[in-house]
Amino acid sequence: MSSKKRVRHGFNDYQFPVIPKAPRSVRRRRSHKNVDNDQICAFELLAAVAGELLQESESSACSNAAVGKDVLSDCREVIKRDQLQEDKSMKSEFFDQGSCVESAYILEPAVQEQNLKYSLDKPSRTENNIFHKNSCTFLNSDFSRKDCKEVNIDGKSHTEVEDGSSSLEDVCGKRIETGTKKQLDDGSKTEDLTVANSCSVKGLIEKHVNNNSAINSDSSVQFPSYRAVPRPSFGKQGNNVKLGIRDDDENSFRSYRHSTNIMAFRQTSHTGYRRMRKMLTSRHWKVLPQLKDWERSCSHYGIKSFHRNRKRVRALERCRLEIPSKRRKLCHNSSIVAYDQQANSKSISKSREKGIKRDIISPRGAKVGASASDRNHQKKDPNVKFSIKSFKVPELLIEVPENETIGSLKRTVVEAVKTILGSGLRVGMVVQGKKVRDDNKTLQQAGISQNGNLNLDTLGFTLEPSSYPVSPSLHSKDFSALSPRGVDHELTRRPPSPIMELELPSASSDPPKIMLDEHDEDYHELALSPTNLIVDPPSGVDNPDSGALVIVCPPNGEAHPVVPMSSKNGRSELPQRRTRRPFSVAEVEALVEAVEQLGTGRWRDVKIRAFEYADHRTYVDVKDKWKTLVHTASIAPQQRRGEPVPQELLDRVLIAHGYWSKQHGKHHAENAGALENNSNNNNNSTSMSSKMAQSAI
DNA sequence: GTTAGGG
DNA sequence: CCCTAAC
Structure with missing residues (x-):
């Protein structure tokens, strides 16, 4: 298509x-x-x-x-x-x-x-x-x-x-x-x-x-x-x-x-x-x-x-x-x-x-x-x-x-x-x-x-x-x-x-220059697509084929700007680590919300719900993020790194984590389908919070 | 293809 | 994020 x-x-x-x-x-x-x-x-x-x-x-x-x-x-x-x-x-x-x-x-x-x-x-x-x-x-x-x-x-x-x-x-x-x-x-x-x-x-x-x-x-x-x-x-x-x-x-x-x-x-x-x-x-x-x-x-x-x-x-x-x-x-x-x-x-x-x-x-x-x-x-x-x-x-x-x-x-x-x-x-x-x-x-x-x-x-x-x-x-x-x-x-x-x-x-545009100077690296990481460049010998030979493809990879691996094409070496075959894309607070919020509703263990669904359009987020990423969120929420604020996540969200993470862990336990014990019921519902009525409320009663 | 976990 | 085992 x-x-x-x-x-x-x-x-x-x-x-x-x-x-x-x-x-x-x-x-x-x-x-x-x-x-x-x-x-x-x-x-x-x-x-x-x-x-x-x-x-x-x-x-x-x-x-x-x-x-x-x-x-x-x-x-x-x-x-x-x-x-x-x-x-x-x-x-x-x-x-x-x-x-x-x-x-x-x-x-x-x-x-x-x-x-x-x-x-x-x-x-x-x-x-x-x-x-x-x-x-x-x-x-x-x-x-x-x-x-x-x-x-x-x-x-x-x-x-x-x-x-x-x-x-x-x-x-x-x-x-x-x-x-x-x-x-x-x-x-x-x-x-x-x-x-x-x-x-x-x-x-x-x-x-x-x-x-x-x-x-x-x-x-x-x-x-x-x-x-x-x-x-x-x-x-x-x-x-x-x-x-x-x-x-x-x-x-x-x-x-x-x-x-x-x-x-x-x-x-x-x-x-x-x-x-x-x-x-x-x-x-x-x-x-x-x-x-x-x-x-x-x-x-x-x-x-x-x-x-x-x-x-x-x-x-x-x-x-x-x-x-x-x-x-x-x-x-x-x-x-x-x-x-x-x-x-x-x-x-x-x-x-x-x-x-x-x-x-x-x-x-x-x-x-x-x-x-x-x-x-x-x-x-x-x-x-x-x-x-x-x-x-x-x-x-x-x-x-x-x-x-x-x-x-x-x-x-x-x-x-x-x-x-x-x-x-x-x-x-x-x-x-x-x-x-x-x-x-x-x-x-x-x-x-x-x-x-x-x-x-x-x-x-x-x-x-x-x-x-x-x-x-x-x-x-x-x-x-x-x-x-x-x-x-x-x-x-x-x-x-x-x-x-x-x-x-x-x-x-979002800033002057290009600025962007470059200030965000150069970030840009590289985030976005760009690599370009392949071939350089011909200085001699000026105009033979396209003569030039070897050159791939340039940033030393630090952050950028994947250039794709190696060298015909001489097999570098191009080497897998490259994906660029790191920290989750924003908004994303975390979306994730928390999705997990609250869908629970853990259904990462694909969670991913779809919270990051449907974020192609760069895979359900594995989402799952991993949740994992780290749970960890982050359980440690002291001073020990946390990266973009601070609002405590409120972390609290929700812990609550959701606790809740779903419990549910999983129940599931095993009872072999019940509570989770599924929840997962299928988009309504808040079936969300974790409502369930918790219900269970509380 | 997904999950779950360790790394 | 990656990798892998297990499903």
Whole structure:
């Protein structure tokens, strides 16, 4: 059902990853308003979206590493422009100018700002509105047009979507009719999947635009903030970028070239389509991110809010990489993005990235064949080439009622993408096992030089969420106002609406920089999905295969930023310990409540009740937590460590523990089913407390 | 696949 | 959190 997609982006060492991965902690629920029926939380096409974005960016001649962001920025730009002038030519011009690239730089911050703004300014905004706003962003962007074009080019897309829905086709057709001025180059064909995705997106966009004028206006207004400053830089303008995308499942591969900038890519693969189709066909569509953290959480939440009555979302099959299951959890989030960059000696010093080129991703997704040159000095310093082959795009599972409209589905996808992209991604660098935090350091200072000192095995890039709240406990201060922390409790059990979910990331956002500096580690732990990075030899060989994959693992094991892909060694096979995710007070409260009602010994049920949407919590985790809670409650406060748990909760823990222990005893003695009776009841009447009351009598 | 416990 | 035995 879910589609896995890979997106590639070129990005410079600076910061912008393109593909979101997903931190689990992120998924935290939020308390938000109820979700509308209309809304669907689908994320499935996250990757697809990314692809679209990329395409768009491509068409627009953008050359950014961060696809999503770029796209967004582009959209924003476009919007802005549109506001000023309706003329398409304007847009074209805009694109031609490569503004996309520029925006890319800003994107992340911009997005965050936006999100932040949302949360701040309109915290109480209805979900719909929010949604629309978000949608608007996409809608306004030109990329929809582009999509159309693409659609035209590729007839297959329609076929692909067939079973899915005629609507989609219609949309596509519509789009086509609309007609776009731009002509795609032969080489810029998009894959079928991509097209399909585009259509979806467009449809959503259109729908939104047309139907929600009010909202739209609103949203459009906000975007401008994004882009405020044209950035000079990515600097890659002079570089040629080659981008090719290929899916594992699929054979199709395309490369794009832009004289000016980087480009694009494609995103959806046949696989994605197939998944899509399944989704469409099935009664409920479910989308699960491959990543266990965020994405998934997002999708789950959204889904849940909408479909509480429906069956629960189940984890879908995830793409199975050759990676061991344990590792898989950590690594799956990222999809592959490959790009190749050519270093341009003339390029701007600040922008280190250059063109992007895409390579095929290996099944593991670790391989990336991009080369970027980095320069810290404008003058004669030698350039160091980096080849980042791929990032994985998390797989999302979307669940949508059969009778939902295509538009809803599309919107869902859009939202999912936005969420991921909009949450802001940062790129972290690990050199020789150490994270390099000082952005001002030169490559040379960081030990990265072309002199041969660069040890491929020790260099890695990681994707980090820039604004996503990680764990309530960790960032309570920072996010207290906006983040889920305050509502954590509810969130745990009641997933926020999709919209909310999407919004969340933004809400919690802090300036990326801050996040990085202050929460760097936490972020790593919580969220991120690892990115695989491959570094090509400084020699500049452009052979994707030649570069060995490098996996970087933080020495301390906290972060699992990078997935080792080294073909030379079997490290990638080593299981990695899951990141530690302390239970927040809210979670503890939820747990206590669940145990009070369900009792101990039924951890699966307890888990479902208290952490249904918290995918990163397993029933074993819940059980262990209870174990520790009981222990904690039984020791002196001074001996307790970690985030303090309110005594009140600890008292309840002891009471519940005592009560259920007793019940178990009884059960054994009497062979009675008291527990079961309780467990089956959700009503308080059957809860522990009521029973205790009854027994007391 | 769950539970229960030890580590 | 991990691991494992036992179901």
